[in-house]
Amino acid sequence: MSAEGEELSALYASPALQWPANVANLPEKRIVAERIAARVRDGELIGIGSGSATYMALWAIGARVRSESLAIRIVTTSYETETAAATLGIPTVPLGSARPVWGVDGADEVDPHGRVLKGRGGAMFMEKLLWATCGRIYLAIDPSKRVQRLGQGFPVPIEVHRRAVEHVGSALEQHGCVRWSLRLAGGKDGPVITEWGNLVIDAWFAEVPHGLHSRLKALPGVIETGLFEGFDFEFA
DSSP, rough: HHHOOOHTTTOSBBBBBBOOSTTHHHHHHHHHHHHHHHTTOOOOEEEOOOOHHHHHHHHHHHHHHHHTTTOOEEEEESSSHHHHHHHHHHOOOOTTOOOOOOEEEESSSSSSSEEEETTTSHHHHHHHHHHHHOOOEEEOOGGGBBBBBSSSSEEEEEEEEEGGHHHHOOOOOOOEEEEEEEEEEESSSSEEEEEEEESEEEESOOOTTTHHHHHTTSSTTEESSSSSOOOOOEEE
């Protein structure tokens, strides 16, 4: 096994949950993770979002917890980070039950106007709740995530109720969608299922205008979208 492979295997949340299999731009994300971990103060409640950079930050935080005997708690947005927290011995608090002092999350794309596109992990509802309840959000990204316009490399993910897939899909054309598909799972037959039991539509737009999130959110059956507009954050 390569040195990089050994490093990634050390990040498995548990023997049964061997993620991530590979991480793009690993050196840059390692640096960001260390910067995030350096912000931790004893006694804090911290929010942990989704994505490889955020996941690596959690492990860097765990290293500080062990070496300095820090007493912290975290709020997580996904099964993977919750399992990793248990492996690291860090207590968790249910999302929405308390306000973290600060939180860290990743992104798929960030434009010059501070608009964020994310949701490859399918945790849009959980992540929006985290952002809304944290005192401060740090965005952990590498330079490849900065784009001139949203949607350059990724579709807009839309978390929908399972009964609303066709209704939402047929309505997307009215909002500039050029094509859409239900996100299918890689390790099972059928669709990806979110932590809240919903499904995910991936929608491609020729342009992602300001206000698109609000228009999509108004469609019956849409639980959340991967467009983060109007949030304040700092780059990690």
